[in-house]
Amino acid sequence: MLKTGKKIFYILWGVLLIYLLYRYIENPQIFSVDYIKDFISSYKEHIMIVYITLSCIRGFFLIPSTPFVIAGALLFPDQLLLVLVISMIGIMSSATSLYYFADILGFSDYLEKKYPKKVKKWESKLQSSKATYLVLGWxxxxxxxxxxxxxxAGIIKMPFKYMFTGVFIGELVLVTFYVYCGAMLGL
Structure with a gap:
């Protein structure tokens, strides 16, 4: 039953990624900050809910957070702290999901068999307490x-607290910069 669930997930995920790639090739503008801002603005009554939803689910499709953060700053220039909080929640939920899904989806076995030396190299780097700094820099x-x-980090079983702390601090600095610079773009 679990293998069937994995296959269905792989197929749906693959189809969605292929669709998004097709849409991007057909019209690259749909992933631009202006397009995302216009799309979100088209739902004025529910704009905040749409923004929160998109910020939280974008990570499942490996879509970068930057356009969403900047679009949020442009859409809500008077609520920049809220945009920062929503963006960080989306990023951290994405980071957590990817960390745990890496093993559930079975990619770790595949990569360990295909690239055993590289996996061991990353494993030694990401198992130390200094790994937080590596993740933070990344x-x-x-x-x-x-x-x-x-x-x-999920594949090599890096301690979750190191990954989470590094991502949180690194992204907090970057997202704060994006939010406040994005708001200045809207002036």
Whole structure:
């Protein structure tokens, strides 16, 4: 029963990712800050609920949080602290989900068989108490997806508290910058 559930999940996830890739190739603008802002604005009565929902589910599809954070700052320039809190909740729920789903989906067995040396290398780096700093640096650096380090941390069984703390601090600094710079863009 569990294997069937995994297969269904893989198929649905794959179909959705292929659909999103197709949509991106067809019209790259749909993932721009302006498009996301316009899309969210089209639901004026429920704008905050839509924003919260999109911020929390975007991580399941490995969509970067940056456009959502900046769109939130542009949509709610008078509620920047709330945008920061919503963004961090979305990022941390995504990080937690990827950490735990990495093993549940069975990717760890596959990667351990295919890349045993690389897995061991990352395992030794991410098992130490200094791993928090590695994750923090990764999370703070805007050109690499934070989702990857969360996923790898889950695969190699890095202590959750190290991953969570590193992601939280790194993303808090970065998201604070995005929120307040994003609000300035709207002036």
């Amino acid at each position: 999370s703070f650096f805007p050109l690499v997806p934070t989702d990857i380090i969360c996923y790898v």
